[in-house]
Amino acid sequence: MLIILILIEYCSEGLAKEFSIYQNDEQVLDSFSQFGIILGSNITYETQTEQPCYIINQKLKNKQSEEIILVPEFKEDVFLNYYNDGKLSGDINYIIQVVQISTGAIVLSNKGELIYLKLVENSFKLADTKMLSINKEQLLKPVYMQFIINSNELLILLNGETLKIKLEFEGESIFGEMMKIYDVFLTEQINSVAFIEDLLFVASGELGLHVYQVSKRVFEQIQCTIEFKNITDLRVFQENSIYFIFALDYEKGIKVITFNAKTSLFYENLQLTNIPYRGQIIDLYKNVLMVVEEKENESIIHELQISYENNTWKLVHQHLAQKYIQDIEMTENYAIIIGQNGHEIIYHSLPIYDIKIQDKIIIPGLQKLFFLNKGESHNIQMFGVTKHKFFTTNLQLFPQFISCFYSKNDEEIKFTYHQNSTKCPNSTQIKICHFKQNYTIKFVHPILTSEQSIYVYITCIVIVAIFMIVLGLLIKEFKKYQYFVKFHNSKDSYHQQSGSQVPPTLDIYALNSFDSPMKINKQSYIPSIPAQNDQKIE
Ligand SMILES: *[C@@H]1O[C@H](CO)[C@@H](O)[C@H](O)[C@H]1NC(C)=O
Ligand SMILES: *[C@@H]1O[C@H](CO)[C@@H](O)[C@H](O)[C@H]1NC(C)=O
Ligand SMILES: *[C@@H]1O[C@H](CO)[C@@H](O)[C@H](O)[C@H]1NC(C)=O
Ligand SMILES: *[C@@H]1O[C@H](CO)[C@@H](O)[C@H](O)[C@H]1NC(C)=O
Ligand SMILES: *[C@@H]1O[C@H](CO)[C@@H](O)[C@H](O)[C@H]1NC(C)=O
Ligand SMILES: *[C@@H]1O[C@H](CO)[C@@H](O)[C@H](O)[C@H]1NC(C)=O
Ligand SMILES: *[C@@H]1O[C@H](CO)[C@@H](O)[C@H](O)[C@H]1NC(C)=O
Secondary structure, three states: OOOOOOOOOEEEEOOEEEEEEEOOOOOOEEEEEEOOEEEEEEEOOOOOOOOOOOEEHHHEEEEHHHHHHEOOOHHHHHHHEEEEEEOOOOOOOOOEEEEEEEEEEEEOOOOOOEEEOOOOOOOOEEEEEOOOOHHHHHOOEEEEEEEEEOOOOOEEEEEOOOEEEOOOOOOOEEEEEEEOHHHOEEEEHHHHEEOOOOOOEEEEEOEEEEEEEEOEEEEEEEEEOOOOOOOEEEEEEEEEOEEEEEEEEOOOOEEEEEEEEEOEEEEEOOOOOOOOOOOOEEEEEEOEEEEEOOOOEEEEEEEEEEOOOOOOEEEEEEEEEOOOEEEEEEEEOOEEEOOOEEEEEOOOOOOOOOOOOOOOOOOOOOOEEEOHHHHHHHOOEEEEOOEEEEEEEEEEEEEEEEOOOOOOOOOEEEEEEEEEEEEOOOOOOEEEEEEEEEEEEEEEEOOHHHHHHHHHHHHHHHHHHHHHHHHHHHHHHHHHHHHHHHHHHHHHHHOOOOOOOOOOOOHHHHHHHHHHHHHHHHHHOHHHHHHHHHHHHO
């Protein structure tokens, strides 16, 4: 099953790229952002004497952008009161569940408080809270929350109690009418739930798979005829009223079941079913299926590729990861593995796997994660919760680039850059892309070093500033003079031709005497300017 047909595409630019770069300055020569995931790269110099250029590898980083502390005891000013002998005292509140809804997220704390975080222009705001009137003991057992899009309701499965809360997006408070549902669950028996449209799928270990239609006050159970030994996890997606259920049986492996909502019948997909990978956790993203199997000292993550047209599957890779994995979340290029001891990120759907990727994301205490744009590959927005906080973070892929620094004498340097990646630019197929590019670099002496050029900039700015001030003063003086000329001139023409139609020959005055306001002063015209005009000008 490990035989994979590797498609290869070659991509190389015809001519060598030529650059002239300054000595003693670090300069970015080229960057590579259109190649998908870069699997390997190297630089081969034509002559081995000088090697001034190097590769800065593509990097995936997360940048925490927002953090909302949801447990008041965790705020800085009161935190120390709960911190004794290097330990948090036991009765600090914590977050037990979170669910994504159409306008943001809803968090449930162990006090029974529902907290609404509203998403407004890419940023979450604490918008509303409501205390549930329930027995707090119930919150010590597992709790499941689901959002029912069709009816804008929040479904909460507590141990021995099931609630539905109407969400009012228009009203003053989002939390509307609360309804108790007759059907109740013992949540300790539940391993996983999935929810689509109005169908609730409950994986209950040895008790099997239960499916309910939840639109009414009494859940309608749909008899599932497929047998399980010990169902541990499931993923469901829906297409044209057909539901595809990927269910993981701890003993039998993966069963693939379809459910037709029109006929209410379950069918086991006999070609795809019984994929022999056993484990505790699965996740599905498009045609990529991951199964987590815990071994004595570590976990093995089986990465499978499903073909829905041909009803076939194949094993693509087996990743090694830490023990005690709680959850796994996939996007277009990555899978984020949330473990009890931190989290890891792995790339999936690669054409080759003999690479060592050292990307790390850091979110201390991460419990649960959601994506706002899974399909993106360069900048994924995520939100989630730790035990006490709500956070948002961006997972960004920074492009690979070539940088050069050269301090020796002038010389021409030639090298070839080789790169393997998952994608060639302008190609949609995922296949290995071999890219080759020749570079010719001429080093030139900078006329100024970067330090010197700063001084040049400063000097230029000062000169421009002085020039502006002088110009300003000149204009002011000129206006003063112009006003005087106008006044004088109009008086003259009035005397010469009463009711004059001829406009005063202002232009001539102005031109002739542009540079001579001082001259006017000297010619002692000033006394003739009336005092009030002078004041106006000033
Ligand atoms: C690139 O450089 C290599 C090695 O110097 C040379 O063999 C090759 O012909 C060059 N290719 C192009 C397209 O210039
Ligand atoms: C690219 O992949 C090939 C195998 O397909 C390998 O031989 C070569 O060394 C790789 N090149 C780089 C730069 O990693
Ligand atoms: C760089 O990769 C190419 C092919 O990908 C390979 O032929 C070459 O030997 C590699 N050079 C070095 C220095 O590893
Ligand atoms: C059922 O699966 C769980 C893991 O989810 C395992 O711990 C348990 O032992 C299994 N039960 C049986 C009877 O195999
Ligand atoms: C698990 O780890 C222990 C100690 O590191 C080692 O002795 C043991 O052989 C390991 N077991 C397996 C199955 O790798
Ligand atoms: C399905 O089978 C056909 C014919 O064998 C093949 O051409 C096609 O690539 C297969 N599709 C997938 C997704 O494997
Ligand atoms: C990719 O396509 C764009 C426009 O369609 C074109 O400008 C660019 O040169 C292409 N890149 C490569 C490497 O072919």
